[in-house]
Amino acid sequence: MVHIVGAGPGDPELITIKGHRLLSEADVVIYAGSLVNTELLKFCKPDAEIYNSASMMFEEIMFVIAQAERAGKTTVRLHTGDPSLYGAIQEQMDAMTARGIEFDVTPGVSSFLAAAAALKQEYTLPGISQTVIITRRGGRTPVPDNESLKKLAQHRTTLCIFLSTNLLAEVKQDLLSAGFKSSTPVAVVYKASWPNEEQIIRGRLDNIVELVKASNIERTAIIIVGNCLSTKQEARQMTKLYSPKFSHTFRQAKD
Numbered sequence: 001m002v003h004i005v006g007a008g009p010g011d012p013e014l015i016t017i018k019g020h021r022l023l024s025e026a027d028v029v030i031y032a033g034s035l036v037n038t039e040l041l042k043f044c045k046p047d048a049e050i051y052n053s054a055s056m057m058f059e060e061i062m063f064v065i066a067q068a069e070r071a072g073k074t075t076v077r078l079h080t081g082d083p084s085l086y087g088a089i090q091e092q093m094d095a096m097t098a099r100g101i102e103f104d105v106t107p108g109v110s111s112f113l114a115a116a117a118a119l120k121q122e123y124t125l126p127g128i129s130q131t132v133i134i135t136r137r138g139g140r141t142p143v144p145d146n147e148s149l150k151k152l153a154q155h156r157t158t159l160c161i162f163l164s165t166n167l168l169a170e171v172k173q174d175l176l177s178a179g180f181k182s183s184t185p186v187a188v189v190y191k192a193s194w195p196n197e198e199q200i201i202r203g204r205l206d207n208i209v210e211l212v213k214a215s216n217i218e219r220t221a222i223i224i225v226g227n228c229l230s231t232k233q234e235a236r237q238m239t240k241l242y243s244p245k246f247s248h249t250f251r252q253a254k255d
Helices: 017-025 037-042 058-070 092-098 110-117 149-153 167-175 208-215
Strands: 002-006 027-032 049-052 075-079 103-106 132-136 159-162 184-189 198-202 221-225
Touching: 002 017, 017 037, 017 075, 027 037, 027 058, 037 075, 049 058, 058 075, 058 092, 058 159, 075 092, 103 149, 110 159, 110 208, 110 221, 132 198, 149 159, 149 167, 159 167, 159 198, 167 208, 167 221
Parallel strands: 002 075, 002 103, 027 049, 027 075, 132 159
Antiparallel strands: 159 221, 184 198, 184 221
């Protein structure tokens, strides 16, 4: 059996209880070494076989999995965050299905959620934004034309932009071209939730590139853009959920 497990965003305590159990029981662990916090490997059995997939080709990964299956061993494929987001797991699942290898997926806490926690921020504020777009800018690996950052940004939603910190200048130009104001708040969160390593850089579209450049952050960071980040509390609307004048299934409005 192969378990694809979301390791969470970095803090070892943010792996799920189920993910922790599967990792501690695994005979073979293949982890995404370029992103996963190696502190998580302390949860493994002392005799577990551990492989760093950062230096492996796809067929090498599948060979290790197939070899473990033939030996009757349990494998954990450990991915950062939640594996469904930029985890490149579909091709692995397709290959296992073709080989008749049984697998399951255990979700994890994504870095865009850990970034919100680090910022102490809600992404979906009444009257400001009720939609979150999770995307990345095309670079060496392109994105479909209809999903270009410039096109998505025209909706003016809260944007959580992955894998694009090294393209921050281009991100800025795309957003300005899409109609975002230069004063729009931006936050770049580096290694969200990682103990003693997390960094938060706050700015605006007109200065965020210089601020991030000065910090020497180029990767392992997520870019958050949108007016939900504004510190002007007076511009926010109160949610109706707890308003005494708002009825719902569990409570009637008061006159």
